[in-house]
Amino acid sequence: MEFIISILAGVLFATAIYNLLQKQFLRLVIGSVLLSHGAHLFLLTMGKLKRGAPPILTDNVNDYTDPLPQALILTSIVISFGITSLLLVLAYRTAEENNTDNIEQLRGNENE
Incomplete structure (x- = not known):
């Protein structure tokens, strides 16, 4: 299972890099979103996908799930949502002011 999610994270990273190298501003936003989703999957995979009991100390439970990867991913999701909303507002404002994305x-390079 970890192998499949690692491949999926790699595909998301590759697609994100491809979109970040494009000339349209909206593709830059899509690339940053895909990059953050790839990072979320990467963090989840690095935390080892294992099943176990919630990290609450009770009797007769020896296998607990590590809550740190979930906490890191939750923090990363909140930060990426803020960055994505900022980039979308910036892209919209730029397209409205300059009639192009x-x-x-x-940059002023109309010949290319």
Whole structure:
């Protein structure tokens, strides 16, 4: 199971890098979202996908689940949501002001 999720995280990272190298501003936003989702899966995989009891001390339970990866992923989801909303507002405002979302035209390089 960890192997499949590792491959999925790698595919998300590769797709994110491809989108980050594009010239459209909206693709940059999509690339950053995919990159954060790949990081979430990577953190989950590094925490070893194992099943066990909740981390509450009770009698007759020897196998507990580590809560740290879930806490890290939850924090990362909140941060990536804030970054994504900021980038979407920035992309919308840029497209409204300049009538384009092409990075090269925003830089002033219309010939390329």
